Structure formats: C-alpha cells, structure tokens
Amino acid sequence: MTVRPCVFVTRPQPQADEWVTRLEALGQPAAALPLLAIEPVPVDDPALQAAWAALPATRLVMFVSPNAVASFMAGRPTGWIWPDGLLAGATGPGTVAALRAAGVPDAAIAAPRSDAAQFDAETLWQHRLQQEAWAGRRVLVVRATEGRDWLSQTLREHGAQVQPLAAYRRCPPRWTPAQVERLQCALADPAAWAWLFSSSEAIAQLPALLAAHGLVAQGEGLPPALLAVPALATHPRIAASAVAAGFARVQQALPDPEVVVQALGGRAA
Template identity: 45%
Template structure:
C-alpha cells in the first residue's frame, strides 16, 4: 500500500517538525503552511509587562510562538532574566517558589517552548500529556479551582493581521469571572500567506488526489482559497476546527486528539 500523502498546514516552523515526525512514521508528509507568523516589534506595553512581571500571579502563553516572541524581547541587562531567577528559586527556596509567577500553557508545544526559554517544569501548568485535548478548557480544568481573586494574570498572545482579532478569549473570561485582573500583550501577528503558483497547484491537486490535510487551526482553514473541497479529506485536531473545515465544504473530516500517535492513527485509518 502506498504511503498516505499528508499536507501539513501549520505555520512554517511547526510544520517542519510535524513533517519530520510524520515521515518517521512512514507517511509521505509535506508542508503547506496556511498561516504566516510575524513577530511584532518591541512596544511600551511589552516592556511594561516585563517590568511588572513579579507582580503577576501567572503568565498564560497561547502558543509556542507567543513564548518565543515574548522571550525574544526580554529586556537586558536592565532587568534580570526572570526565568533563570525562577529556576534558582525552585532549586534553593521552596517557600519563595510558592510565590513565583506561574507559567501556563495549553499544550505540549507551548510547554516545550517554555522549557527552551529556561522556565523550570516546577513553575509550568499545562494539561497532562494524556489529556483528551490541549486547549484553554483543558488548562482551566487544571487551574480553575485556584484562588484568582484580585490576582493579576498576563495573557501573551497573537493577533490576526486581517481583523486585528486576538483569537479566543474564553480563558480570559473565566479568569475575570473568578475575580482575576487580566492584562494582555500581543507579541506576534498571524497572516494569510501569499501563495506561490506551485503551492496553488498543489492545493488544486491535493483537493482530489486522496491527500489528507492536517488542520490545527480554524484560521488556517479560512486562509484557503475558495474552491471545491468536496472530494478532499482532512484530519482536524479539535472539534471547532473540524466544524470549520466542514463549513468550508470538506465532506470527509476526521477528528483527532492533537498528539502525534493519535494523528498518525487517524491518517492511516483514512487509507483506501
């Protein structure tokens, strides 16, 4: 049986990793990013957030891109490296560690980015590796029972170049309802790519040649050119994304837990 052709639609950096991992599982994967990520320039708001970082009970990062862009603009040497300070605190002072800011992540990709930035595991809150989903709801199930009254929380996120919209604010609304004081800082912009002629031709072919498209974002679905997708097949990593794909005309959409093994199994199950 021929290897399944998989079109990975994640932003370029993430797509490269997923292509490699899928190929190691015997799948014929290729990257066709449907979202471009562009870091926003340094801003007074971002520097203010860094300057007040000790005042926050928690920092929530919506994605690995949010982590990378936030830490890339860390002030130095005016302010100390808070992540390294946190590591020293955890290693040397358990009582002080209890008052250090928490770093919240919706899934393993964001956790990996936090670790790469130097944040110790002891300060990271994220859904368990075997959680059914990696999203705000799964994160809230973990942290929602804490006392958030009058606690300051910083949400580090991106924004859409098309609409300026920041994305879902579900977790922010939950925190506000729990009495928290929520601040926001945007550190990157999500853009629709300018597709090359070769990419447009690949989309046309993949719409009906049996390829399986891997969707991890509803915005990625929205960035597709208008065409007939009724013969195309997709795996979506969240029910909301699957709904967006079906609304765009995809007739065959499988939903998968957003972990590599589950995605591989879902893709392989779609082989003819």
C-alpha cells in the same frame, strides 16, 4: 497494501516544518502548507517591554500558542531567569515544548494532563487553574491581535486582573511554487492527499489563498476536489469549522504526530 496519503501540515512556520520532520520520522509523508503566517511585534515594543517589567507582580503568564512563546521570549531581558511563583500557562503539548525549550522549568508550567481527551483552555482550567485563588492576582495573556477570550473572561469572573498582550499578528503566508504545485496535485488526485488543520482561522483563509495563487477564481470558494481530500482536525471546534467549510471527510485527532499517523494509516489511497 494500504498507502498513507501525503498530509498538508497547515500550521504557521516554523511549526509546519517541525511537524513535517516528526511525521516523516514516523514514516508518514507530509508537506508544509502554512495557511497563516506569524508577524511578531518588535522586541523593543513598549507594551512587550512593560509586560516583562511587570512579571515580578504576576501570578500567571498565559501563552496561547508556541508562537506566543517565541514572540514573548524574543523580548526577554538579558540574564532574566524564570522566577519562583510565576506560572506559565499552555493549552497544548506544542506550547509546553516551546516553554521548555525557552528554559521555563517544568514545575512552573501549567497545562492539561498529558492524557487529556482534548487540549484547550477549558481543559487547562479544569485540570490546573480552577483550584487556584485568583482574586486580586495578576494574569498576563500573551496572544495574537485577535483570539478567543474564554479563559480571560473566566479568570476575570474569579477576580483575576487580566492584561492581554498582543505579541504577534496573523497574516497571509507566501506559498512557494512547489507548494502551489502540490495543491495542483491534490486537485488532480484528492485520494493521495490529506489535510491537517489546527486552526479554524486557517481554514477560513484557504479560499482567499487559493484565489491569490490562481488556483480558483476570486470569490469562487473551495473546489470540490479539495473538499474531497480527507481532513484531520486537532479540536472539535476546528472539526466543526472544516465541516462548515464543506469538507466531507473530517476526523478529529489529538495534536500528536503518532495519533495523526495512526489516523492516516487506516486510509487506502
């Protein structure tokens, strides 16, 4: 009988718990183990408030993640309604869902097609944005303090006036004793566990997090037992980061719970 491994969902909270709920509803054992935490800027941050004030003159607000949506929408003025003619950009289904939950109309959401081979800025550009006339148009990119700049640069090359807004920062998470115990179980029995990676930066944080919780010595790197745990990555760049980090069994899977369940269901524990 094929037994599905329990998958570590490494997204920040609250997305990690949301994914665990969706996976478990499909019969897939899962456990939240965030490798990054999100710290939004205060709702009265001057740059955030200035961005809201400038929206009537903006063509596109690009949200790089669900966390960008949550952090930006926290500063929404009372009674503010998404106006006609303002696009809300999203690279993946999680961000699309966050925009819908925040009340952004479907007609205003610019995202890759649902049948896209992968969800990223390049696909968004090809599927939705490249046909727009961007010369002189204002674009706001809601992001973390650091991030990938491919889409911003591409929009600038097409004449857009791009303004980045750092609406949150990524920081180390605080693991609970139960989460540390699950990692110890994975070290003892790698075949019973799997990783789900949705961020290259999160993978890079893992060695320091293990050391901070006493699971490895400082500077030791990732132990062979954890590197033997199968890893799913939601994008080719993330898969490449996992391989570079030493993970031996890396597979790509779209950021869709059903796709993840199918990928994990074929592994025997």
